[in-house]
Amino acid sequence: MTFLTNKKQDLTEVLRQSLEPVPKAVSPALELTGAIRGDHDLNPATAPNHALPFVPAAVLVPIVLRRDGPTVILTRRATHLSKHAGQISFPGGRADEGDENAVATALRESQEEISLAPNLVEVIGSLTTYITVTQYSVTPVVGLVEPKFDLRPEVGEVSEIFEVPLDFLLDQANRKKHSGFRNGVERFWYAIPFGEYYIWGATAGMIKDLSERIMQK
Structure with a gap:
């Protein structure tokens, strides 16, 4: 039995109930107790350091609705980049x-980095x-994606695009x-090792957040 098939509701409904509304502003105000x-x-x-300004950013958590089970699109950053070279990340910036x-940022960056058309993302x-x-x-924006895309990496930023089963990512084991x-x-x-891929840091932390939200439903 997979991680999600225990759920009585449809996957889409479980996700909708688990998530926060998307902030209207690009960079929501941050409180020390927030x-x-x-x-x-x-x-x-x-x-x-709340005394310093934060740089607003957003990533897309793209969940692909495949017939044999949902997957998540991830990227490997180009190895020549000065920061986070070769790391696994969600498309965004x-x-x-x-x-x-944040939605506009996540969708724009996803189109630029992996050629994912915004109209394919709910x-x-x-x-x-x-x-x-x-x-x-960073605002992690979650979207459902129909598998009708033709993804292409932007060579200046992305060296590889791949998918990981959502079940695997959500399983705390x-x-x-x-x-x-x-x-x-x-x-x-x-960290979430998956074959040759080492998913860690902020990306793994965001996946942990998603996993915990769904487990509570």
Whole structure:
């Protein structure tokens, strides 16, 4: 029995009930007591500095409605990038001045990075805002995608596009807490190994958020 087939409701309904409304603003106001997640969840010393501005950003969590089970589109970042080279991530990036809200940012970036047409995505909600140690305020926008696309990576940013079964990502047994040392300080992060892919950091943290929301339903 798979992770989702235990649910009495249809997958789409479970997701809709589990998610937050998409914020109307590009960068929602952040309170110290607000509901945020981030790199600091496992590393309290890296708590976000609310005295400094946050860079607004958004990613798309694209759930593909395939007949043999839903999957999630992920990307491997290009290896020549100066930041996060070769890492696994959702399509997305920082907000542009012309973006009306987080949805606009996520859909625009997804079209630019992997050629996913916005009209193929039904946005159904969002996850908790995720704060990175680099002061990015990331809104994870969740969308349902019909498998009628022809994806192509933007070579300047993406080296590979692949899909992972949603069941696999949501199963907490596949999520581990890893650690390592940087500048003599031990750091912790969540990781979800999948074949040759090592899904970790902010991406794994967002998947953990989605998993916990669905498990509560």
